[in-house]
Amino acid sequence: MKTxxxxxxxxxxxxxxxxxxxxxxxxxxxxxxxxxxxxxLETKLDSTxxxxxxxxxxxxxxxxxxxxxARAILAAMEDAxxxxxxxxxxxxxxxxxxxxxxxxxxxxxxxxxxxxxxxPEIVLELSxxxxxxxLMEQRVDIAIRIxxxxxxxxxxxxxxxxxxxxxxxxxxxxxHGEPRTVAELRAHRLIGFTAPESLNDWPLSDDRGDQAxxxxxxxxxxxxxSGETMRQLALADGGIVCLAAYMTHADVASGRLRTxxxxxxxxxxxxxxxxxxxxxxxxxRAKAFLDFLAGRLVL
Numbered sequence: 138m139k140t141x142x143x144x145x146x147x148x149x150x151x152x153x154x155x156x157x158x159x160x161x162x163x164x165x166x167x168x169x170x171x172x173x174x175x176x177x178l179e180t181k182l183d184s185t186x187x188x189x190x191x192x193x194x195x196x197x198x199x200x201x202x203x204x205x206x207a208r209a210i211l212a213a214m215e216d217a218x219x220x221x222x223x224x225x226x227x228x229x230x231x232x233x234x235x236x237x238x239x240x241x242x243x244x245x246x247x248x249x250x251x252x253x254x255x256x257p258e259i260v261l262e263l264s265x266x267x268x269x270x271x272l273m274e275q276r277v278d279i280a281i282r283i284x285x286x287x288x289x290x291x292x293x294x295x296x297x298x299x300x301x302x303x304x305x306x307x308x309x310x311x312x313h314g315e316p317r318t319v320a321e322l323r324a325h326r327l328i329g330f331t332a333p334e335s336l337n338d339w340p341l342s343d344d345r346g347d348q349a350x351x352x353x354x355x356x357x358x359x360x361x362x363s364g365e366t367m368r369q370l371a372l373a374d375g376g377i378v379c380l381a382a383y384m385t386h387a388d389v390a391s392g393r394l395r396t397x398x399x400x401x402x403x404x405x406x407x408x409x410x411x412x413x414x415x416x417x418x419x420x421x422r423a424k425a426f427l428d429f430l431a432g433r434l435v436l
Contacts, residue, residue: 139181139182140178140181140182142211142214143174144174144175144177144178144181145178145207145210145211146164146174146211147160147164147166147171147174147175147178148174148175148178148186148187148203148204148207149204149207149208149211150163150164150171151171151175151187151194152187152194152196152204153276155194156194157171157172157175157194175187182199182203184197184199184200184203185197185199185200186199186200186203186204187200215230215231218230219421219422227256227258228256228258228259228421228422228424228425229258229259229421229422230258230259230260230422231259231260231262232259232260232261232262232278232279232422232423232426233262233264233276233277233278233279234261234262234263234264234277234278234279234280234281234426235263235264235265235266235270235272235275235277235279235280235281236263236265236280236281237265237266237267237281237283237363237364238265238267238363238364238365239363239364239365239368239380239381239383239384240281240283240383240384240409241263241265241281242365242384243383243384243387244281244383244384244430244434244435245263245281245430246263248429248430248433249261249263251429251433252426252429252430255429256422256425256426256429259422259425259426261426264277267362267363269282272291272412272413272414273414278413278414278416278423279411279412279413279423279426279427280411280412280413281296281409281410281411282409282410282411282412283299283381283407283408283409284407284408285408286408286410286412289412290414291412291413291414292412292413292414292415293410293411293412293413294410294411294412294413294427295408295409295410296409296410296411296427296430296431296434296436297408297409297431297434297436298406298407298408298409298436299381299382299383299406299407299409299436300381300382300404300405300406300436301339301340301379301380301381301382301405301406301407302379302380302381302382302385302389302396302402303339303341303377303378303379303396303397303398303402304371304377304378304379304380304385304388304389304394304395304396304397305371305376305377305378305394305395305397306371306372306373306374306393306394306395307392307393307395308374309326309371309374309375309376309377310395310397312374313325313326315397316377316397316398317398317400318401319341319353319398319401322341322353322377322398325376325377326358326359326375326376326377327355327356327357327358327359327376327377327378328357328358328359328360328361328367328370328371328375328376328377328378329355329356329357329359329360329367329378329379330357330360330361330362330364330367331360331361331362332362334354337354337355337356337357338352338353338354338355339352339353339354339355339379340352340353340379340402340403340404340405341353341398341401341402341403342401342403355379358376359375359376364380364381364384365384367380368380368384368385368388371394372388372393372394377397381407381436382436383409383434383435383436386435409434409436411427
């Protein structure tokens with residue numbers, strides 16, 4: 138074989154990172170070292186794989202073909218390493234996990250240190266997106282999704298469900314009063330999501346106690362794309378919000394936020410799931426992570 142693992146890693150990392158400089162940083166190598174590895178690879182293959190300009194890098198046709206094979210080779214090598222690690226019952230390798238920022242901050246980050254101590258050979262990469270990501274496109278191994286799952290080719294594991302609650306800070310309620318009915322709630326400053334609109338359906342029965350259509354569609358006075366931004370607005374006396382218990386239970390326990398509209402509130406829960414592609418090379422570390430997380434979640 139003409140090419141080396143170092144050259145394959147350099148090539149794939151440059152494409153994934155978008156530049157030689159970023160690839161060097163990711164690989165913890167020098168820029169000149171990554172550049173020389175690319176040059177050696179192209180010389181051995183007698184082909185130009187990447188067109189370099191001052192502004193961007195672009196794959197040639199040969200580069201696109203070789204990228205597919207290079208990824209497969211590196212994945213096979215990672216799979217071989219993981220198989221050895223599984224024989225030693227010690228999951229190892231890189232695990233990329235994506236979740237919306239509230240779940241990441243309140244349910245994953247607090248347990249990362251303990252997970253690293255329990256599984257020192259697993260390298261976590263954490264990313265946050267408020268909307269669903271394409272696992273293949275974003276190179277994500279596990280995505281945590283809040284809400285009902287759509288049909289897909291992904292495998293899924295339920296992590297439980299979390300109650301929705303109507304909340305406000307003591308400061309806001311002291312200044313504006315506490316709403317007792319849906320009609321009174323309409324007069325308050327309401328904090329909601331920018332999109333999708335379905336997230337602004339609050340689980341409240343109407344003023345007659347009718348639960349047949351147990352949704353109250355709010356028109357937000359303040360809107361945000363992230364539940365964590367909404368939580369911070371509520372903590373800052375910004376208004377009334379509807380959020381899941383997994384990100385607010387500590388606030389309620391400490392008195393920073395109070396539940397309101399308890400007489401009209403309905404016990405609606407958001408399912409929480411982990412989705413992933415089945416992969417032999419990833420199975421051991423994914424199971425270790427999800428088992429570890431499930432045992433510590435407070436939903």
